[in-house]
Amino acid sequence: MLPTRLPDLHPLDGPLDGPLDGPLQAIAxxxxxxxxxxxxxAAVVDGDRRLDNTGLAAAVAELGDAFAAAGVGPGDTVAVMLPNRLEIVVAMFAAWSRGAALTPVNPALTDAEVGHQLDDSGAVLLVADDRGHEVARGRAVAVVHVDDLRGTSGAAPSTTPTVDPGAPALVVYTSGTTGRPKGCVLTHANVDAMVRAIVTHLRLDAADRSLLVLPLFHCNGLLVGVLAPLLAGGSVVVAPRFRPADFWDLVEAERPTYFSAVPTMYALIDAHTERAVDTSSLRFVVCGAAPMPADLIGRFEERFDVVLVEGYGLSECSVAATINPLDERRKPGTVGLPLPGIDVAIASADGEHLPAGERGEVLVRGATVMAGYLHRPEETAATVVDGWLHTGDVGYLDADGFLVLVDRVKDMVIRGGENIYPKEIEDVLYEHPAVLEAAVVGRPDPTYGEVPVAHVALRPGASATPDELRAHCAAVLARFKVPADVQLHAALPKNSVGKLLKPALRG
Incomplete structure (x- = not known):
């Protein structure tokens, strides 16, 4: 296992009292x-393992030496397939020290899916547990077992790694909800721009401590949860598998100043908290990955006495494009303002940029937009046009420049010629006190072509009938928007990041 601490290095200017500003290479x-x-x-905490800055640097140096011995060099790709643990962070920096990119692999994938990512990314080495050796068998992929990372008495490297801004830093695979997963190539310049924008917008400094509850195979966990606080001079607590029942125990023990989660996690925390909790260490919390109902935002903020800022983005723009500000300008129910250095526009179907208040496709432009999809030039060209990333999401900008999401372009239901955005119905369902999760999808209909159908999971101990939920919708929505059917489930299907899987409900 990695050491808890290794011998000191020689300090330069004393304790971290601010972010590590400087050239691009500062991130790597x-x-x-x-x-x-x-x-x-303090640097990284993972259960009872606590790496200080010296320990983290020495662990990175040790693994970097192992990568060098395996022949890893500039232009290569290193894969890591582990549940959330600090070795993923170490592997990322070790790969960068060798001029290689990192592709994080979701350990919940099947062997065939893992094999696809290893093959597609061209990974030359895999950091993993016992399963990694089996998956890599028959492939030209070396394997470093996580249990062999013992630590040495060696010091951190004395030289700064050479970083090419345009070289790949991360190859992050999309969730595959719209097809076979694609590798989003994020360069060092992308990562640098994203992390610095997060630090600036969220006003992170050396006093900040991130509680990492999102998976590290996704760029939200890596950039928002790890790199941003480390660049700001703060520290990271790697949480074990998310468990709402004892979530607050970890918050009270480790005293983080923020965490980032998805709407489903917030709903589960709210539903499973049965005691008074101490949230005094939290400066704010962040929600992303999917729109969060305004009712849930307000309930969570009031109950737990913490500011919740919602953001929006996707892997193709290095995770975030907009986040609500922390000051009085914050607008719950919107996903905030563009981050520093990022432009957001709304476009019509023919590509014309629309004025405030008009709905269209959300476009994103800036230094955070990916270099492209790995090995997929045609899909890249269709997605990034004249520097603008076409997100496939529908939204509008209000008069103050705040982005309001309406829905996914592909999720829209067309009933008898009427456009219905499922999110509008979902927001109404979430206002019912018994509803924990809601997802609305289209179902073929011989008369109207398509009708909306609601899939709902109820809160623990709550009860509601489909007719009651339809009546709740009918009291607020136009008749053609009321779900033709409401189906109750114990839980709704989600991907490994916690995002609801609507394709699985269309069946």
């Missing part, structure tokens, strides 16, 4: 730079 060089400035400062 964070472990070494932090060890030089504050050798014994």
């Amino acid at each position: 060089d964070l472990p070494r730079a932090r060890a030089l400035r504050d050798p014994s400062g």
Whole structure:
């Protein structure tokens, strides 16, 4: 296992009292730079394992040496397939120290799906547990077993890694909800721009401590949960598998100042909390990955006395494009303002940019937009046009420039010529006190062509009938928007990031 601490390095200017500003290479060089400035400062916590800055730098150096011995060099790709644990963070920095990119693999994937990612990414080495050896069998992929990362008495490297801004840093595979997963190539310039924008917008500093509850095979966990606080001079707590029943125990024990989660997680935390909790360490919390009902935002903020800022983005723009501000301008129910250096526009079907208040496809432009989909030039060209990333999401900008999401373009239901956005119905369902999760999809209909159908999971101990939920919708929505059917489920299907899987409901 990795050490809890290794011998000190020579400090430069004392403790971290601010972000590690500087050239682009500062992101890839964070472990070494932090060890030089504050050798014994907290870096990463994972259960009872606590790496200070020296320990993190030495662990990165050790694994980087192992990568070098395996022949990993500039232009290569290293894969890591592990549940959330600090070795993923170490592997990321170690790959960068060798000039290689990292592709994080979701361990919940089947062997065939893992094999596709290894083959498609061209990974030359895999960091994994016992399963990794079996999946890599027959492929030209070396394997480093996580249990062999023992740590040495060696120090961190004394030289800064050379970073090419245009070289791949991460190859993050999409969830595959709209087809076979594609590798989004995020360069070092993309990562640098994204992380610095998050630090600036959320006002992160050395006092901040992130509680990482999202998976590290996704760029939200890696960039918002790990790199942003480390760049700001703060620290990271890697949470074990998300468990709403004892979530607050971890918050009270580790005293984070923020965490980022998805709407389903917030709903589950709210539903499973049965005691008074201490949230005084939290400066704010972030919600992303899917729109969060305004009712749930207000309920969570009031109950737990914490500011919740909703954001929006996707892997193709290095995770975030907009986030609500932390000050009085915050608008719950919107997904906020564009991050520094990022432009957001709304376009009609023919590509014309629309004025405030008009609905259309959300476009994103800036230094955070991916280099492209790996090995897929045609799909890249169709997705990034003249520098604008076409997201496939429908929304509008209000008079103050805040983005309001309406729905996915492909999720729209057309009933007898009337356009119905499922999110509008879902928001109404979430206002019912018995509803925990809601998803609305279209179902073929011989008369109207398509009708909306609601799939609902109820809160623990709550009860409601389909007729009651339809009546609840009918009291608020136009008749043609009322679900033709409401189906109750114990839980709705979700992907590994916690996003609801509507294709599985269309069946």
